[in-house]
Amino acid sequence: MNLPFLKKKDAVAFDIGSSSIKVVHMSQTKKGWELQKLGIAELPPEAIVDGSIIDSMTVTNTLKDLIKEHGIKTKDAVSSLTGHSVIIKKVSFPAMTEDELADSIQWEAEQYIPFPITDVNIDFQILGADIEGRGQMDVMLVAVKKDVINDYTNVIKEAGLNPVVIDVDSFALENMMEINYPVTPGENIAMVNIGASITSISVILGGLTIFTRSIPMGGNQFTEEIQRQLNISFKDAEEIKTGKKAPGPEAEDLPAAIEAVSTNLVFEVKRSLDFFLGGSQGSYVNKIYLSGGCSKINALQNLMQEKTSIPVELVNSFKNIEANPKHFDKDKLKELAPYFGVAVGLATRRFADR
Ligand SMILES: Nc1ncnc2c1ncn2[C@@H]1O[C@H](COP(=O)(O)OP(=O)(O)OP(=O)(O)O)[C@@H](O)[C@H]1O
Numbered sequence: 462m463n464l465p466f467l468k469k470k471d472a473v474a475f476d477i478g479s480s481s482i483k484v485v486h487m488s489q490t491k492k493g494w495e496l497q498k499l500g501i502a503e504l505p506p507e508a509i510v511d512g513s514i515i516d517s518m519t520v521t522n523t524l525k526d527l528i529k530e531h532g533i534k535t536k537d538a539v540s541s542l543t544g545h546s547v548i549i550k551k552v553s554f555p556a557m558t559e560d561e562l563a564d565s566i567q568w569e570a571e572q573y574i575p576f577p578i579t580d581v582n583i584d585f586q587i588l589g590a591d592i593e594g595r596g597q598m599d600v601m602l603v604a605v606k607k608d609v610i611n612d613y614t615n616v617i618k619e620a621g622l623n624p625v626v627i628d629v630d631s632f633a634l635e636n637m638m639e640i641n642y643p644v645t646p647g648e649n650i651a652m653v654n655i656g657a658s659i660t661s662i663s664v665i666l667g668g669l670t671i672f673t674r675s676i677p678m679g680g681n682q683f684t685e686e687i688q689r690q691l692n693i694s695f696k697d698a699e700e701i702k703t704g705k706k707a708p709g710p711e712a713e714d715l716p717a718a719i720e721a722v723s724t725n726l727v728f729e730v731k732r733s734l735d736f737f738l739g740g741s742q743g744s745y746v747n748k749i750y751l752s753g754g755c756s757k758i759n760a761l762q763n764l765m766q767e768k769t770s771i772p773v774e775l776v777n778s779f780k781n782i783e784a785n786p787k788h789f790d791k792d793k794l795k796e797l798a799p800y801f802g803v804a805v806g807l808a809t810r811r812f813a814d815r
């Protein structure tokens with residue numbers, strides 16, 4: 462419900478990834494969205510592993526540093542989860558209203574969730590009414606493990622913030638696309654967000670996410686392979702991979718290491734997309750939008766386009782967002798855009814949402 466006299470409160474978005482925390486604050490103006498704050502702070506590799514917070518103190522302190530560095534005054538915070546703590550499934554339920562489903566969801570969802578229903582928070586989105594008159598409707602069921610939500614809300618609280626929404630990465634990406642790219646009716650777009658430890662894949666049709674998958678692979682695999690093939694430390698491998706440090710005489714092995722991991726990753730992405738394409742008759746994907754830090758790897762972009770035969774485009778998370786050139790450098794924003802897909806999407810959430 463969108464009541465114009467109920468002023469919605471701004472919230473600040475934190476994408477707490479396993480390699481870095483990204484912060485975005487945007488305000489809604491008459492013309493659209495305007496960027497207010499933007500920041501990124503690296504996390505050591507052992508702070509968050511496979512989507513679980515291992516070293517909460519480091520995560521809290523990094524949040525505090527970001528808040529201080531960027532002079533963030535807003536207390537209400539939005540964040541998100543991804544990976545194995547999130548289960549998203551498209552299921553078929555008897556046709557009913559949203560309110561009816563809200564009342565019965567715990568009961569209806571139980572058979573689809575591989576954990577005790579009391580251990581998860583359940584949410585849902587009705588995808589379409591009963592098109593075929595079968596008395597059934599498609600619903601996107603979302604279950605997130607409560608202990609993982611608690612870990613994330615705790616670090617946010619410890620940093621002096623008030624956690625108002627914990628979203629899911631792929632839905633944040635859907636929101637980011639909604640404000641930046643016009644919806645083309647009948648067009649299916651795939652989002653592939655390749656982070657440090659997790660790659661999430663989703664398909665959006667007419668602005669709604671209709672399929673998601675996550676793969677426990679990402680930039681760390683590239684770094685580990687470079688480390689192995691060039692026989693150097695993880696830190697050096699990371700710096701060489703991201704172009705912060707020039708490789709020494711062993712540089713000739715670098716393209717082979719990158720190609721080996723790209724091949725594996727693209728294979729897995731293609732497998733997920735093939736699963737979607739095979740799932741219902743006449744399914745197709747018109748375009749793949751890449752985001753996440755690894756989307757910077759050109760060889761990976763090219764290989765993905767070649768192996769999937771689907772056009773691949775790097776996402777511009779700030780495409781439709783006003784940014785005052787006094788505070789934000791245009792070229793810098795372009796360079797940072799792939800990292801901020803999730804954070805920008807989260808920043809569109811308003812406190813009065815749902
Ligand atoms: N220029 C670059 N070239 C290659 N890889 C890069 C570059 N910049 C960043 N990366 C890699 O991208 C990854 C970080 O991406 P991102 O910030 O999207 O991940 P994250 O959100 O922290 O992780 P996750 O979502 O998996 O928990 C790291 O593995 C990093 O090494």
Ligand SMILES: [Mg+2]
Pocket residue numbers: 477478479656657753803
């Ligand atoms: Mg991420």
